[in-house]
Amino acid sequence: MSDDVIDDLLARASDLDARSPLSATRERFTLPDGVIYLDGNSLGALPRNVGPALARVVEHEWGERLIRSWNEADWWGAQTRVGDRIGRLVGAAPGQVVVTDSTSVNLFKAIVGAARLRPGRRVVLTDPASFPTDLYLAEAAARVEGREVRRVSPADAPRAIAELGADLAVAAYSSVDYATGELWDLEAITSAAHDVGALACWDLCHSAGAVDVRLDEGGADVAVGCGYKYLNGGPGAPSFIYVAARHQDVFDQPLTGWFGHARPFEMARDFIPAPGIDRVRVGTPPMLSVLALEAALEAFDGLSMSEVRTQSLSLTSTFLDALGALDVGLPVATPAEDARRGSQVSLRHPDAFAVVQALIARGVIGDYREPDIVRLGFAPLYVSHLDAVAAAQHLKEVMDGREHERPEFATRRAVT
Ligand SMILES: *Cc1c(COP(=O)(O)O)cnc(C)c1O
Numbered sequence: 001m002s003d004d005v006i007d008d009l010l011a012r013a014s015d016l017d018a019r020s021p022l023s024a025t026r027e028r029f030t031l032p033d034g035v036i037y038l039d040g041n042s043l044g045a046l047p048r049n050v051g052p053a054l055a056r057v058v059e060h061e062w063g064e065r066l067i068r069s070w071n072e073a074d075w076w077g078a079q080t081r082v083g084d085r086i087g088r089l090v091g092a093a094p095g096q097v098v099v100t101d102s103t104s105v106n107l108f109k110a111i112v113g114a115a116r117l118r119p120g121r122r123v124v125l126t127d128p129a130s131f132p133t134d135l136y137l138a139e140a141a142a143r144v145e146g147r148e149v150r151r152v153s154p155a156d157a158p159r160a161i162a163e164l165g166a167d168l169a170v171a172a173y174s175s176v177d178y179a180t181g182e183l184w185d186l187e188a189i190t191s192a193a194h195d196v197g198a199l200a201c202w203d204l205c206h207s208a209g210a211v212d213v214r215l216d217e218g219g220a221d222v223a224v225g226c227g228y229k230y231l232n233g234g235p236g237a238p239s240f241i242y243v244a245a246r247h248q249d250v251f252d253q254p255l256t257g258w259f260g261h262a263r264p265f266e267m268a269r270d271f272i273p274a275p276g277i278d279r280v281r282v283g284t285p286p287m288l289s290v291l292a293l294e295a296a297l298e299a300f301d302g303l304s305m306s307e308v309r310t311q312s313l314s315l316t317s318t319f320l321d322a323l324g325a326l327d328v329g330l331p332v333a334t335p336a337e338d339a340r341r342g343s344q345v346s347l348r349h350p351d352a353f354a355v356v357q358a359l360i361a362r363g364v365i366g367d368y369r370e371p372d373i374v375r376l377g378f379a380p381l382y383v384s385h386l387d388a389v390a391a392a393q394h395l396k397e398v399m400d401g402r403e404h405e406r407p408e409f410a411t412r413r414a415v416t
Pocket of ligand 1 (some may be wrong): 206226
């Protein structure tokens with residue numbers, strides 16, 4: 001590759017970094033030296049303040065204040081307090097988001113709860129290319145409700161929805177495809193569902209914290225999302241669930257635990273749902289993880305999601321441009337059009353697993369997804385344009401040197 005091409009790419013990237021309104025947010029994270037981290041869509045990086053905040057919670061709120069912290073430190077209200085913080089990032093007015101359970105569990109609650117608002121309608125519609133847990137839980141939700149799942153690509157969803165008409169209960173889609181990074185039109189699919197009297201459930205795992213999702217404006221009915229990806233809440237951070245205010249008082253979610261009770265400390269024999277979003281809670285949450293997520297969300301302080309989105313698109317387009325300029329030659333699975341791209345770039349290669357291992361050996365951390373995807377996530381708060389160009393250069397060198405053919409890159413461990 002020519003040095004001129006590289007120098008030009010690097011100069012442009014460093015200029016973009018210097019002019020970015022997010023140039024300082026990288027300082028809010030600890031990132032190891034020598035690593036270009038392109039896997040924040042699987043496990044977000046560690047915000048600097050989380051360790052000290054968590055140490056204080058452990059030593060003071062837990063160690064000193066013990067059970068009193070449920071009131072004194074408002075552990076009781078933490079799930080909705082953190083929920084509102086996430087609400088700001090996904091276009092939800094306060095009182096509609098709560099942090100609880102895992103995404104898998106919340107998908108079940110959201111789809112069952114939405115289906116119960118549309119009794120007598122047989123079909124739950126979802127994407128055949130969904131993340132597997134989304135497919136499994138859509139099936140599980142349909143089974144307990146005596147409904148059936150139909151699988152139709154989001155590209156064809158508006159037409160399929162119109163054809164299903166009064167048979168459709170819920171259209172359950174992801175706003176960004178986890179494998180290809182394609183961004184789907186939340187507003188169009190939601191309004192197609194509403195046109196036939198059905199509801200829309202959105203999975204925001206790959207959009208919350210990177211794409212300027214507008215749940216309220218787009219008319220979404222229910223949504224779920226992940227706390228440990230672009231929101232940086234840490235491994236196993238709790239998920240969030242959104243129920244639009246207009247549905248809350250009739251929302252009948254299936255897992256009626258005591259944290260969702262109207263008066264939990266009356267120890268009543270029968271379940272009475274709490275008013276508002278609290279009814280979507282189930283049992284005692286992992287409080288250390290809820291509070292780690294709360295601290296992590298401070299990394300978004302002072303940023304608008306439109307700035308975050310602009311940065312994300314600028315990073316992925318810088319990477320795509322560099323791939324082209326360097327003639328890397330791997331087919332791109334992610335749409336080139338800004339309006340259809342989430343915050344990742346996915347490339348195809350028959351030996352994608354080994355390509356990812358070879359990149360990791362060079363300090364460029366991305367991940368592999370079946371069957372042939374090299375997946376590179378560009379977390380807008382801490383990935384720079386220089387990282388994007390350097391990653392493309394590493395990939396070019398891996399391919400030119402056929403490094404992925406080395407035997408040590410063929411071994412798969414438990415987590416790919
Ligand atoms: C990451 C992800 C999940 C994760 O679900 P967990 O219950 O947290 O394991 C689910 N769905 C999608 C689309 C995801 O990207």
